[in-house]
Amino acid sequence: MAAGLILTLPAGADDTGPLAGVPEPRAKANPEFGCVRPEEDMRKHHMDYLLHQRDDTLREGIRTPQFSLAECVNCHITPKPDGQYARFGEKEHFCSSCHTYAAVRIDCFECHRDTPDPEKIQEGAMINPHAGLKLTRDDVAPLSANVGEAR
Amino acid sequence: MDKKTNPTDQARRRFFGQVAAVASLTVAPGVILQQVAHARAPELPASDRQRWGILINTNKCAEGCDACVTACQDEYGWGPDSETRSSPEQKAQWIRKVKLTDKQTGHVQTLPLMCQHCEHPPCVDVCPTGASMKRADGIVLVDKHICIGCRYCMMACPYKARSFIHEDLRDQKVSAPRGKGTVESCTLCVQRVDAGRQPACVEACPEQAMIFGDLKDPESAISRELRERGGEQIRADLGLNTGIRYQGL
Numbered sequence: 001m002a003a004g005l006i007l008t009l010p011a012g013a014d015d016t017g018p019l020a021g022v023p024e025p026r027a028k029a030n031p032e033f034g035c036v037r038p039e040e041d042m043r044k045h046h047m048d049y050l051l052h053q054r055d056d057t058l059r060e061g062i063r064t065p066q067f068s069l070a071e072c073v074n075c076h077i078t079p080k081p082d083g084q085y086a087r088f089g090e091k092e093h094f095c096s097s098c099h100t101y102a103a104v105r106i107d108c109f110e111c112h113r114d115t116p117d118p119e120k121i122q123e124g125a126m127i128n129p130h131a132g133l134k135l136t137r138d139d140v141a142p143l144s145a146n147v148g149e150a151r
Numbered sequence: 152m153d154k155k156t157n158p159t160d161q162a163r164r165r166f167f168g169q170v171a172a173v174a175s176l177t178v179a180p181g182v183i184l185q186q187v188a189h190a191r192a193p194e195l196p197a198s199d200r201q202r203w204g205i206l207i208n209t210n211k212c213a214e215g216c217d218a219c220v221t222a223c224q225d226e227y228g229w230g231p232d233s234e235t236r237s238s239p240e241q242k243a244q245w246i247r248k249v250k251l252t253d254k255q256t257g258h259v260q261t262l263p264l265m266c267q268h269c270e271h272p273p274c275v276d277v278c279p280t281g282a283s284m285k286r287a288d289g290i291v292l293v294d295k296h297i298c299i300g301c302r303y304c305m306m307a308c309p310y311k312a313r314s315f316i317h318e319d320l321r322d323q324k325v326s327a328p329r330g331k332g333t334v335e336s337c338t339l340c341v342q343r344v345d346a347g348r349q350p351a352c353v354e355a356c357p358e359q360a361m362i363f364g365d366l367k368d369p370e371s372a373i374s375r376e377l378r379e380r381g382g383e384q385i386r387a388d389l390g391l392n393t394g395i396r397y398q399g400l
Contacts, residue, residue: 054296055296056196058292059294060197060286061197061287061288061345062195062196063342063345065193111295111323111328111329112323112328113322113328
């Protein structure tokens with residue numbers, strides 16, 4: 001597995017595994033489930049995808065699920081041992097776990113719901129919509145380039 | 152309707168009309184299958200070939216009924232259970248029932264009032280950041296990502312359709328991100344419209360007093376009704392060309 005935060009690591013450190021103290025993502029996103037992009041790409045570029053998607057969705061009405069924040073939350077926010085969903089700001093919350101560590105403040109959850117959609121939980125639809133979508137590092141370049149270009 | 156349509160718009164309209172004509176499919180000689188627009192594919196943007204609107208028949212709107220208001224509250228999470236520390240004047244109101252009494256005759260009318268989704272929205276004119284915006288299909292929205300909470304739009308709106316959120320919120324509906332320091336209003340149920348559904352208020356009205364549809368499609372139910380029986384704008388004198396029209400005022 002790639003180290004938790006690629007940017008903080010010296011070159012060549014990928015083989016040594018995560019550094020001690022770097023939080024593990026608390027999520028279903030793992031090699032078995034996959035994610036909407038390869039993990040290392042998401043670590044570096046998730047904010048670009050989200051920013052791009054937010055403008056596309058609100059201003060143009062483009063509602064593709066791939067980079068939807070609601071879908072991120074549905075999949076990545078998992079219940080704590082007591083069965084309650086972790087809130088943004090708690091260390092069990094997927095987004096919090098890294099953003100606290102990296103000291104990067106985000107305000108997504110001042111408006112957006114920080115826990116999964118209750119309707120989806122009730123429907124039992126809490127499955128990864130991207131399951132089986134295994135992407136490799138080779139797929140990364142074109143889309144990253146597109147995002148950079150479009151903005 | 153409005154007379155301010157500029158020549159560019161006319162050219163675009165003709166162009167799209169030609170595209171649509173080409174898009175109709177000839178099945179057999181003399182038989183043409185016209186594609187009916189339902190839900191857009193999720194990857195396609197909203198288009199100015201549509202303009203969404205609602206026609207409200209106030210004669211059917213019953214006094215004391217607030218089904219449209221509660222449906223909106225349920226759908227988007229504003230209402231009594233939200234903003235518990237705000238005063239009634241501060242609380243968000245996306246849609247409200249308004250009662251009109253004719254003082255001479257005593258005749259009472261009620262009607263739902265919400266964002267009128269103007270073609271020339273004053274809220275968009277005054278917004279200093281571009282957060283207040285009109286989509287290609289005529290739906291007027293607030294982009295809360297860049298709203299700074301100045302509330303100029305609330306001042307500018309002649310219908311008092313917008314609200315400001317004064318306190319931290321949690322457990323918002325997924326379809327309605329709402330938060331402190333931003334302005335919000337009726338979205339014409341934009342995510343439902345994009346999915347080919349009707350707004351929640353229209354669906355909830357027990358009297359079927361509201362017709363939702365495409366004002367640019369001459370064959371839509373709303374256009375036919377407007378053509379046959381007419382429909383008024385509230386404050387038509389302002390020349391805003393509202394998307395919400397009323398009958399029986």
